[in-house]
Amino acid sequence: MKEKFTSGQRKTLLLCFLCYSAAYTGRLNLSAALPGLRDGMALTAAQAGMFQTVFALIYAVGQIVNGARADRTSIRRSIGTGLILSAVCNVLLAASDNYVLMMALWALNGAAQSMLWAPIVKLASMWFHGAQRERASFILSITVIFGHFAAWAVSGALASAFSWRWSFVIPSVLMAVMGVAAILTVRDRPETALNGDTESTAVSDAPAMPIKKLICGTGLAALLVCCICIGFVRDGVVTWAPTILAADFGEGSLSSTMLSLIIPVLNLGGVLLVRRCYYLFRGSARGAVSILLAVSALLSAALLGLWKNAALCALLMGLCCAANFGVNPLLNALIPMDYDKSGRVGLVAGLIDCFIYVGSALTGAAAGAVIDAVGWQGVYAMWIVVSAVGAAFGIAAIRGEKRMKNQINA
Numbered sequence: 001m002k003e004k005f006t007s008g009q010r011k012t013l014l015l016c017f018l019c020y021s022a023a024y025t026g027r028l029n030l031s032a033a034l035p036g037l038r039d040g041m042a043l044t045a046a047q048a049g050m051f052q053t054v055f056a057l058i059y060a061v062g063q064i065v066n067g068a069r070a071d072r073t074s075i076r077r078s079i080g081t082g083l084i085l086s087a088v089c090n091v092l093l094a095a096s097d098n099y100v101l102m103m104a105l106w107a108l109n110g111a112a113q114s115m116l117w118a119p120i121v122k123l124a125s126m127w128f129h130g131a132q133r134e135r136a137s138f139i140l141s142i143t144v145i146f147g148h149f150a151a152w153a154v155s156g157a158l159a160s161a162f163s164w165r166w167s168f169v170i171p172s173v174l175m176a177v178m179g180v181a182a183i184l185t186v187r188d189r190p191e192t193a194l195n196g197d198t199e200s201t202a203v204s205d206a207p208a209m210p211i212k213k214l215i216c217g218t219g220l221a222a223l224l225v226c227c228i229c230i231g232f233v234r235d236g237v238v239t240w241a242p243t244i245l246a247a248d249f250g251e252g253s254l255s256s257t258m259l260s261l262i263i264p265v266l267n268l269g270g271v272l273l274v275r276r277c278y279y280l281f282r283g284s285a286r287g288a289v290s291i292l293l294a295v296s297a298l299l300s301a302a303l304l305g306l307w308k309n310a311a312l313c314a315l316l317m318g319l320c321c322a323a324n325f326g327v328n329p330l331l332n333a334l335i336p337m338d339y340d341k342s343g344r345v346g347l348v349a350g351l352i353d354c355f356i357y358v359g360s361a362l363t364g365a366a367a368g369a370v371i372d373a374v375g376w377q378g379v380y381a382m383w384i385v386v387s388a389v390g391a392a393f394g395i396a397a398i399r400g401e402k403r404m405k406n407q408i409n410a
Contacts (some may be wrong), residue, residue, distance in 0.1 A: 005132065008187075014134060015186055016120045017143050019079055022178040023116050024147020025154070025171035026086045027055070027109065031239050033157035036164035037245070039100060044062075049368025052239045054103055055110040056231070056361035060354040062114025067350015070118040076186040083179030084116030087172040094168035114353075117332065121349040123186070125337045133337050138275060141329035145267045148238070183294025209344055218339075220348070222397040226289055226356040227331065231359025231388025233383045234295055234324035236367050237317050244376055245314060266318035269328030278330065285330040286336075296323040296345050297387035304380040320383065331356070343371070359386075 030037075030051055038048050070078065089109035096102045120140070128136045155167035215221050270292070277288035295395065299320040303313065336349035370378040 005128075009127055009132070009136075010024040011022050011065070011185075012123065012187070013139060015147075016123060016140060019083060019182050020116060020120060020143040020179045021147045021150065022171070022174040023083060023086065024144060026059055026090050026168075026175045027113055028093045028148055028151035028238065029090070029155040029167045029171050030055075030106070031241070032152050033159050033164035033167035034239070034243055036159045038165075038239050041097075043099070044368075045371040045406065046365070046368035047099070048243075049132060049239070049364040049371075050103065051106050052235065052364030053361045054107040055113075056235070056357040056364060058107045058110035059114045060357040062111045062360060063118060063350040063354035063357065064347075065350075066115050067118035067347045067354070070122040070346030070350070075119040075123050076183060078115050078119040079186060080183035082112050083182060085112035085115075087175040087179065090168040090172040090175070094165040094172075115257060117353050118346045118350040122346045124333065125345045128304070128337075129307075134334060137329040137333035137337070138271060138334050141271050141278060142268070144325065144328055145271065148267065149265070159195055161272075173267065175279065209339075214339075214344055214348070215351075219399065220351070220399050222288060222393045223331075223335070224351060225393040226390045226397060227352055227355035228359040228362070229293065229386045229393070230324045230327060230331070231356035231361075232363045232366075232386045233359075233390075234321060234356075234361035236363035236379065236383060237321040237324075240367060240379070241314070241317050241321075242318075242369075262313055265314075266322040267325040268322075269321030270324075270332045271329060272326075273322075274326035274330060284398060285335050286394060286397040289327045290391050292323045293387050293391035293394050296320055297384055297391060300380055300383035300387055304377060304384065324387075 007103050034048055037043065038045075066078065086109050089105050089112060093102050093105045093109075096105065122138065124133070124136050151171065154170060158166035158170060214226075274288050274292055278285060280288075293408075298315060303316040303320060331352050332349065336345050336352060339345055339348045367379050367383065370382065
């Protein structure tokens with residue numbers, strides 16, 4: 001029988017869900033705005049791709065810094081400050097006409113957004129325990145899908161009806177509201193909650209595991225390579241899907257973005273699929289990750305051969321993205337919470353998200369250059385190779401999983 005969440009746990013989970021969903025509208029609005037932004041500022045694909053690259057690089061570095069900070073600083077202030085700062089960056093970018101200034105603002109937005117996920121995972125590890133963590137992880141993973149859908153639907157409609165600038169204004173309002181809500185209502189530990197729910201198990205202040213032992217002794221190194229591959233393919237699809245459909249099939253900004261909404265819908269299916277894979281591998285999160293990466297390679301191969309129909313292309317990109325998004329609850333939440341006894345939950349969450357965005361940074365620059373040189377088919381070929389490499393390292397990560405559990409429990 002499933003252990004029910006307490007009232008305090010439900011409130012905490014809802015706040016985390018709304019905060020991170022709002023955050024995603026302030027980072028994926030760029031994808032919906034990109035066709036109009038490119039036309040309005042006469043940018044090449046490589047120049048447009050640099051927005052994703054600078055964001056991802058700064059975000060990746062910020063994940064390590066803020067991941068380590070999450071293990072010892074106020075979660076409430078980190079989440080609230082990150083959301084409000086991201087809101088300010090989005091508003092200023094909407095008002096700018098200078099490419100260099102816009103790039104700087106989007107980089108700062110990456111720094112602001114990096115203040116969110118590791119603290120949220122740390123918060124979840126404090127409020128949830130045992131089988132509750134699995135359920136909480138899958139619920140939190142839906143924030144990414146919900147944020148994708150909201151960002152593309154709302155920002156795409158705004159860009160089409162008014163201009164690309166409005167795609168950055170409305171998300172700013174959402175993030176500012178949730179930032180204030182986080183500062184006022186989030187409680188770092190169950191025992192500090194105001195509603196009297198103190199029965200949840202807070203994680204003890206365990207001594208921190210040495211960094212070398214953490215990375216090399218628990219199979220984390222191989223897993224981080226998987227993260228790079230996942231970020232490369234996942235954010236490659238997310239960033240370029242509306243532009244690919246608009247360029248190759250003559251779709252307008254709104255119609256190409258609306259067609260791209262197939263992707264977040266299918267992402268939900270990816271999350272449900274990975275849950276089945278997780279049980280198939282008897283609770284091995286790393287086994288499920290390797291299977292989904294192999295599926296991603298096969299779908300990318302199908303995309304390379306069957307790309308000429310707009311709806312079919314959108315469907316295949318959606319399935320490929322779903323395979324990579326499906327691992328989110330495992331990689332970004334469940335696996336870091338397994339490290340609670342090492343005193344490194346925030347750092348592991350930060351490292352995993354960091355390396356995902358290293359891949360994201362690489363795909364922004366690489367895809368833009370390949371598109372300008374040989375067209376979209378070159379990008380599809382890259383996705384095949386990168387997914388296959390990720391699957392291979394996923395298998396290596398499985399071998400380190402038992403060693404990881406022994407290290408954590410030692």
